[in-house]
Amino acid sequence: MSSREKILSAIRSLTLESKALPDIPNFSNSGDLVERFTQSISGNKGEVLSKGELEEWFSSSGFSKVISRSSQFSELATLSLPEDPHALETLEVAILDGQFGVAENGAIWLEDRQLGLRALPFATEHLVIVLDRNLLEDTMHQGYEKIAAAHSGFGLFLAGPSKTADIEQSLVIGAQGAKSLRVVLI
Amino acid sequence: MTHPENAAEFLKDSQKAKWHDETLWFVRDKRDKVSKGIPEWEQLRELASGIKDNVLANLADYLEEFERNATKNGIIVHWAADSEEHNRLVLEILQQQNCTAVVKSKSILTEECHLNPYLEKHGVEVVDTDLGERIVQFLNQPPSHIVLPAIHLKKGEISELFHEKLNTEKGNEDPAYLTQAARVHLREKFFAAKVAITGVNFGIAETGEFIVCTNEGNADMGVHLAQVHIACMGIEKILPRRKDLGVFLRLLARSATGQPITNYNSHFRSPSPGKEIHIILVDNGRTAQLAREKFRNSLKCIRCGACMNTCPIYRRSGGFSYNSTVPGPIGSILSPGLDLKKHSSLPFASTLCGSCTDVCPVKINIHEQLYEWRQEVTKTQGEFAKGLAMKLASGIFKSPLAYKISGSLMRNALKSLPNSLIYHPLNSWGKNRNLPDAPKESFQQWYRKNRS
Amino acid sequence: MKANSPSVALFIPCYVDQFYPQVGIATLELLEKLGCKVTYPSGQTCCGQPLANAGYARDTVGTATHFIETFNDYDYVVCPSGSCTLHVKEHFPAIAGLEKEQEALGHKIYELIEFITDVLKIEKLEGKFPHRVGFHSSCHGQRGLHLSSGSELNQPPYNKARKLLENLAGLEWVELSRTDECCGFGGTFAVTEEALSIQMGKDRLADHLEHKTEILTGGDMSCIMHLQGIATRSKQELKFLHLAEILNQSLS
Incomplete structure (x- = not known):
């Protein structure tokens, strides 16, 4: 007998009382979505800013390796998306469009379509996500409702920069992935 | 060594023990605060528990549904009955790829299967990429906590370690500096690895996708740069529907560290063009636990670690005191199912205070299961249990009480033990604690005189 | 009657x-x-x-x-x-x-x-007890019998003992840092895990001493026996009474 058969028949040999799958109520919160989303992002150690503020940051930083997949900031790109993700090793900034955000925790949904290369939001040194302020959901429940039927090979709820507290519980931003997250609400 | 011996050892460094207690209490306190910001928190726990009940009641069907959908999406599904088979499957995939160095993100399952030593024995270098796990790997230690692997170490120790391993400045203990050094080191490994291994937080039957959550982004750094992704998943990690994730992702990080969500929550449904995703579904004692009615719902665990953070024992004895892959309260009800003899002291490493049960996001009745495991241990583990009864007798229930209790209680318990043992001079109660002063009469005597 | x-x-x-x-x-x-x-x-x-x-x-x-x-x-x-x-x-x-x-x-x-x-549906007792009282919440009373709300749960706060005590004239309620952490008695645990049991007891006592508890009370004498045993051994200035003793004294 294969292990598959062994495992499945071991489970099926048990008499297990049937338990109904509960329905999930549509929980919702009160409060302004933009305000709550902004608070959530800063709690996750990211930053919400305006288009102008981003441009200001950009012009003062002098980045030379920038990939932009957002039509809002196509003029900031200095590189096009490579075929091999290993070419992202020294990438300074990636700019992406987010599909929608979740106010309760700042999570932003991204799929293959936005990413181009799955490694992009992780390998880049700084990450910028452009998000329509009218596309904010209240909680994760509404978020999953929105992507219920969506079919992408890879999808991601991204809520902040790479961070760790593995050394004495001291929070450090910029562990293995992106060192910063800026969300531009338009 | 038994848990009491390890705990006594841990407490000898009283300053560090105090730090350990306070640090984990702080994490629990954050969890309390953030959970109170969600009005439907208790309802979410109830839902999560109900969903997991349904999963366990229909596990075989959900596993098949998952397999069907994952296969349709181009994921290669494997099944492993035990840890040996799991390890062998991983090695075979690596050998097919001619891969001799892998990066691995946090996976308690691979710890449970002792994958690292197995792969190393077969000439494969394994780099654990979670910062905490990399630290303990450098020290040849297992993680001491399932979410905070290096919580038993102070930054001074890590600074010394990194000086030796990563050539950081001697004496520089700045966590930001040390983390940056690890970043450089680990990114080099990510960009060189052909195969990446991850654990799995949730597998979705309805879609055949699986979800991996991290804060560091290390799982994603590994898999998206590698040619092949191997995901190792315990069979109990299945959820029926994609929307169930709404419930579980709201609970997981809040319970674990008090943050509203982990920063990266990746949903893997099919490989990138030209790449491979393998998933290994592992039993390794889980169907046996499913068969144990009283202990079945320990399989609901989503490995958030909240029971460890809240446990007054764990906080004061450290993860290693449990000598089990999953330490703390949840480990103390999972491990006896794997090896009752080895882990016989764990169900007793608790005051049954019940705090673990109340923080558990999937409402596992952990402290009640600890109580039930005690009943099992005493049936088969004569020696240890006798020792307990002896200590019990020689402690607080020392004369005159043992004599005074007229029912069959004490006599029953102690009938097999010689009096010389029961009244052994060693008195654990009195080592650091006074006994109450003996009153001149008992309540019974007073009552007879004054009320009847 | x-x-x-x-x-x-x-x-x-x-x-x-x-x-x-x-x-x-x-x-x-x-x-x-x-x-x-x-x-x-x-x-x-x-x-x-x-x-x-x-x-x-x-x-x-x-x-x-x-x-x-x-x-x-x-x-x-x-x-x-x-x-x-x-x-x-x-x-x-x-x-x-x-x-x-x-x-x-x-x-x-x-x-x-x-x-x-x-x-008995008694909401308040008329009596006085002019002391600073620190309450030890026993785990079985709280998490088992739900005599008070637990810090772990998202529920409106309540405490049945506190409700009765706070009505006593002159009684000052001591707020602790950790309101419901286990004292480490745990029955057999007190002797089988002696070192941990003692440390947990010491930590509870320290919380009370830091917040100037004069009388430590609770609904379970077993916890109090353990805490009192440690306090007496380390010569700490704390008095211990069961809730029944406080209520009974204050009504006389």
Whole structure:
């Protein structure tokens, strides 16, 4: 007998009382979505800013390796998306469009379509996500409702920069992935 | 060594023990605060528990549904009955790829299967990429906590370690500096690895996708740069529907560290063009636990670690005191199912205070299961249990009480033990604690005189 | 006493009977002051918890049978211990032939404070107790019997003992840093995990001392016996009283 058969028949040999799958109520919160989303992002150690503020940051930083997949900031790109993700090793900034955000925790949904290369939001040194302020959901429940039927090979709820507290519980931003997250609400 | 011996050892460094207690209490306190910001928190726990009940009641069907959908999406599904088979499957995939160095993100399952030593024995270098796990790997230690692997170490120790391993400045203990050094080191490994291994937080039957959550982004750094992704998943990690994730992702990080969500929550449904995703579904004692009615719902665990953070024992004895892959309260009800003899002291490493049960996001009745495991241990583990009864007798229930209790209680318990043992001079109660002063009469005597 | 007062049987835990008769007396007198007809059924022994928690629940059938029979003829059973009450309610082995009596017992046994607030429906007691009182929340009372809200749960805060105590004139309630952490007694745990048990007890005491507790009280004498044992050994200036003693004294 294969292990598959062994495992499945071991489970099926048990008499297990049937338990109904509960329905999930549509929980919702009160409060302004933009305000709550902004608070959530800063709690996750990211930053919400305006288009102008981003441009200001950009012009003062002098980045030379920038990939932009957002039509809002196509003029900031200095590189096009490579075929091999290993070419992202020294990438300074990636700019992406987010599909929608979740106010309760700042999570932003991204799929293959936005990413181009799955490694992009992780390998880049700084990450910028452009998000329509009218596309904010209240909680994760509404978020999953929105992507219920969506079919992408890879999808991601991204809520902040790479961070760790593995050394004495001291929070450090910029562990293995992106060192910063800026969300531009338009 | 038994848990009491390890705990006594841990407490000898009283300053560090105090730090350990306070640090984990702080994490629990954050969890309390953030959970109170969600009005439907208790309802979410109830839902999560109900969903997991349904999963366990229909596990075989959900596993098949998952397999069907994952296969349709181009994921290669494997099944492993035990840890040996799991390890062998991983090695075979690596050998097919001619891969001799892998990066691995946090996976308690691979710890449970002792994958690292197995792969190393077969000439494969394994780099654990979670910062905490990399630290303990450098020290040849297992993680001491399932979410905070290096919580038993102070930054001074890590600074010394990194000086030796990563050539950081001697004496520089700045966590930001040390983390940056690890970043450089680990990114080099990510960009060189052909195969990446991850654990799995949730597998979705309805879609055949699986979800991996991290804060560091290390799982994603590994898999998206590698040619092949191997995901190792315990069979109990299945959820029926994609929307169930709404419930579980709201609970997981809040319970674990008090943050509203982990920063990266990746949903893997099919490989990138030209790449491979393998998933290994592992039993390794889980169907046996499913068969144990009283202990079945320990399989609901989503490995958030909240029971460890809240446990007054764990906080004061450290993860290693449990000598089990999953330490703390949840480990103390999972491990006896794997090896009752080895882990016989764990169900007793608790005051049954019940705090673990109340923080558990999937409402596992952990402290009640600890109580039930005690009943099992005493049936088969004569020696240890006798020792307990002896200590019990020689402690607080020392004369005159043992004599005074007229029912069959004490006599029953102690009938097999010689009096010389029961009244052994060693008195654990009195080592650091006074006994109450003996009153001149008992309540019974007073009552007879004054009320009847 | 009212003619139609319910009959209350006192269940005095074995260690209270032996070591703390004054707690039994205070419980009895307090209930009498509150108008109850109280009896202490003779021949009562122990609930069997020490054995059951040590893994020998199967050896407590005789004790449990005896217990059910002893307390069968009363309207209520009241016990000055949350832990023993919880054991009777939840951890008695099933006794063949006494199913109905056992079920009834589970519903009519109360811990002292919950009996006062939930059965006698007393909202406040008129009395005075001019002291700084620190409350030790016993785990079985809180998380088992729900005598107070737990810090782990998202629920409106409440505390049945606090409600009664705070009404006493002059009483100052001590706010602790960790309101409901276990003291480390845990029955057999106190001796099998001696080092941990002591450390947990010391930490609880430190919290009380830091917040200037004068009298440490609680609903479970077992926790207090453990804490008092450590405090006495380390010569700490703290007094210890059971809730029954405070309430009974303040009403006299």
